[in-house]
Amino acid sequence: MLEAKLAEASVLKKLLDAIKELVTDANFECSEEGITLQAMDNSHVALVAVKLVQNGFKKYRCDRPMPLGVNVGSLTKVLKCAKDDDMCTLRAADEADVLNLVYEAKNSDRISSYDLKLMDIDSETLGIPKTSYEARVVLSSSEFTRIVRDLSQLGDSVRIEVSKEGVRFASDGEAANGNVLLKGRGPIGKVERGPQGDDEDEEDEEGDGVKKEKKDDGEEEDGEKDEDEEKGEDEEDDDEDGHKKKKSSKAKVKKEKTGDGDVDMEDEDDGNDDNAAKKAKTSKASSKSKKGKSKAGEDEDDEEDDSVVIQMNSHVSLTFSLKYLVNFSKSSSLVKKVELFMSNDVPLLVSYDFGQGYIRYYLAPKIGDD
Known part of the structure; x- marks a missing residue:
């Protein structure tokens, strides 16, 4: 049996709105870890991977792994019947023919229930290999949306180039050409890992390092205390002996x-x-400076929302279809930042990571002038 309760239906609505034009029918794979979806578009140019982790649900129960085959368009219509702040519960029995969706309004006693017919969809989950990317760009999701929409008015494709100068989006159309250059904030760093990296391992390593430093500092402090105690004992002995x-x-x-x-x-x-x-005096001054820094820190956080971070191991330049990028950019309503991962002759990865999970798009580059 499956029972998954989301605090707000808006998360599921935004996810479906972002993929409904790319995917027609898809399986939601439910397991103890959460709900995942992986599907390709009809032309097999783009792949979308969605994951809602278990911790992102208010209540989650999945007794055994089960696929939920749905028509994305039909599920989108059912979700439109819910308000953004409604509590949404998904229920499905073992080997069920329908998916039950229950919406509970927060400001009223209104509870609505809908049953969506499930489908038998034959689809294989593709193993996405761990890729070492040559360039990583982090920018505002709203800025990315604006760029691809503006350039889509000029042509059908865009060339994305990552260099020491920054990241450049260029489109050549029949009547006009256009390009947008975004300069990174600070020096350009190296690409450390892709989104498939082990975050937990890195955090553990950092945690061990901090603990070790604290331990070392403690040992040094103990050593200093011992020296002071020894000196103190010597001084007391000297006081007892008048000649010393x-x-x-x-x-x-x-x-x-x-x-x-x-x-x-x-x-x-x-x-x-x-x-x-x-x-x-210094404590008062430091407290004032801390207050000033906290205000400045808030201002810096606001500025960082529009900042661009670039990591690059080598120069990368690839051309992609703007039609797909415009569809990808619809996920900007989920999170403020988007990550672009690029390598020559490797599909572009557009990643939106939010609190309850992530949605990632893989797009094959164009070859030649096609």
Whole structure:
């Protein structure tokens, strides 16, 4: 049995709106890990991969793996009957013929239920190989949408070129040509990994590094404390022996790096008071600076939403169909950022990663002038 409850139906609606023009019929593969969909368009030029992880649902239960064959257009029509903020629950029994969708309104007692007929679809899940890409570009999803829509008015294809200058989108049409250059923010870095990389392993390695550094710092601090304790013991011993008081005063002077003879206790107290006053002033200044930094950080976050990040191992230039890119850009409503992964003679990867999962598009490049 399957029971999957989403806090808002808008997530599923946006996903279906993004793929309905590429895919006609598809299987939603349900398992304990979540719900996935993988399908190609009729011309076998583009592939779409969708995943909704288990943790992205408010409630999720899947007793055994099961495929749900649906007509994407019909499911889109059923989802239009739900408001964006309605709670959406998907239910299907084992070997069921229908998929039950229940919408619960948040601001009223309205509960609506729909049954969608399932289909038997013969489709094979393609194994997407782990690819080492030569270029990675991260930009605003709204900016990507604007670029591909503007250039689609001029021609049918776009050349995407990633170089040290930045990332350039160029389209040559019969009546006009156009190109858009986006310069990356900061120096261009190297591509570390593709989206199939193991994020958890990297986080664990970073976590171990932090722990080790803290441990090392702690050992150093303990060592310093031990040295101070040893010095303190020596000073106490010197105080007990009257003949060694001068030696202990010299040790204190040497420790404090002052060469003006003995140090009086009153002077030390005055110094401590001055230091305390200085610390109080600096703490106030630091608190003000932190407040200023927090405001500046908010401004920087707002600016970073439109910033472009470029990672490149080598120069890449490929040509793609704008019709498909315009369809891909419909996923911009899900997330503010989009990632482009490119390598010569390798399909372009357009990745939208959001809270509940991801949607990824793979598009084969054009060869020659076709």
